[in-house]
Amino acid sequence: MRKIIELQQQLMPDLTDVMKKRYNILQQVKQSDFIGRRMLAASLSMTERVLRAETDFLKAQGLLEIQPSGMRISDAGKQLLDEMEPMVKELFGLSDLEERIRRYFGLKQVWVVPGDSDTSLHTKRELGRAGCHALRKYMGTDDVVAVTGGTTLAQVANQLTSQAPLKGIRFVPARGGLGESVDYQANTIVSTMAKRTGAQYRLLHVPDHLGEEAYLSLMQEPNIREIVEVIRSARIVLHGIGDAMVMARRRKVDEAMVHAMKDEGALAEAFGFYFDRQGAVVHRMPTAGLRLEDIQAAEVVIAIAGGKSKAEAIAAVMRFGHDDVLVTDEAAALAIAEQFENE
Template sequence: MQSLIEIQQQLLPDVLAIMKKRYLILRQVMLSDMIGRRTLAASLDLSERVLRAETDFLKEQGLLHVETAGMRISESGRKLLEDLEPYYKEMFGLTELEQRLRKHFGLKHVWIVPGDSDTSPHTKRELGKAGATALRKMMNKDDVIAVTGGSTLASVANQLTTQTPLKGNWFVPARGGLGESLDYQANTIVSTMAKRTGAHYRLLHVPDHLGEGAYLTLMQEENIREVVDVIRSARIVIHGIGDAMVMARRRRVNEEVIEALKAEGALAESFGYYFDREGAVVHKMPTAGLRLEDILETEVVIAIAGGGSKGEAIAAVMRFGHDDILVTDEAAALVITAILDEEQQASF
């Protein structure tokens, strides 16, 4: 049986487009607490004239409060968004996208949030919220959860809460530090996750990029070895995905290695490994943390990454075939499906 949204899309496509636009306006205002018209127009890629007409309508309906300092959502507007929550994925066509990606890559679950986290901080916050929801759903009592670094995982940490303290659970860094902003290092993120959920955590105080000699020496240290053993026992791994060249430079990899990565067709990076377009590992860095063989044995692997710029990289890591759950945004999902469409056309 067709849903109401599907019927509207066939009979009244213009109404559905207006509904989506007004939903996005209300949602953006709610996420911002208070926002000016110019900032709102820029974040939604609407002209100020169009936005003014829409916000005037929403104000007349009692869904928005317009003040000198900006706009804020009313209680009626907040309630309307809550009522629409079960339908928004279908309204934006995200349910169909989720099903397609899940089936194509053989995943257990796919979550897609609307928007593009490359350009919208609010979408990135929603991506973190969805990642936190996915992680909570998969966590059991006394789990060890290994976490990589990066801004997206930091967003997950900031959105993670639980009503029941996870006293038996441990959060651990999947790797050492990248030398980037402290807020985005795995050690900081696992500390935040543990504190927000009442769980325990262990830290790994070693650089992520190690030479072979330094790696072997560090692995002989009893304290480090003990933490690494805990990391490699993780039942859940939650990780980000990056562009291969961007991540190589963040790791301060020398030009010789960068040229080698280019020659090997490296497109994506995740948990210290570089993948080509087909999902094959073309390069790995010695790291005190999770190894590829640990990923292959991990019970639950959750990838969280978004933004149109990462679409190709996400597709490459999904082809690696050892993720169970993907949390991404609409922009990345559309890039991935465009890649799949091109490949399908090329095969005919």
């Protein structure tokens, strides 16, 4: 298959571009369920005139169903996407990119989805779908899975399914809450994951940002101590990655500490720890959730993060050296590859 694609790219490069364009249209319509032409054009950064010509062609092929109010993918279109999946990574040149990043950071596996989740909700959904694949691949029958919060992990939760109830699995929040939108809290995400798969879950009703005194007091509570012990026994950790300064402000870290972290070179945040460009931990806070030693002891650590804007942060956390799997998007992966090639 790879050889055929390489020949096609040499002899008919414009044909490959057309295939990519039409694949992206079908994927976006499928993800949206039902969508108008104007919204579809905006989400794909395409003019309505160009999009109209492409959707008319796809309708003529029986791949789209178009109505005055919008369009949806047909059963034939869904089948075509399923059949194309094995060749998509080769078509987009993502297989080589995955392998280069995997080798550079010494990871078990890298998944790269097409697009940039900074600018495309469709890509963010695909990131969530790939995160589901990664989790299902590594999850056993009686695992404890610790999960962080955030918009990307919420996408994973909303797409996670199981053919049979995962009664032996326990989903738990990796840390306490940030006091922001409940939809993106770790507690909400683990609850959604459990309900969609028939698994068990436990919640941690404490704030993420704790002072030393508050932390010590909370850890005296038997109920808190019991759930914390479950969290810290997690075999799998599923986490997002954020910009250090953005996450510090979301955690309401005081300005003096924010400036101190900036001076120390804090670039990335993951599971409540702050990393510099080389992957060294430059700041940590008392937490009732996962500690650094728990991350290091976990058998499988899966990072799910994308968007070109997060490339440096993702690379910093990968250099920490305790992630086994990275799920990211094309824009971030290309920027990461450019970064390590320039070093």
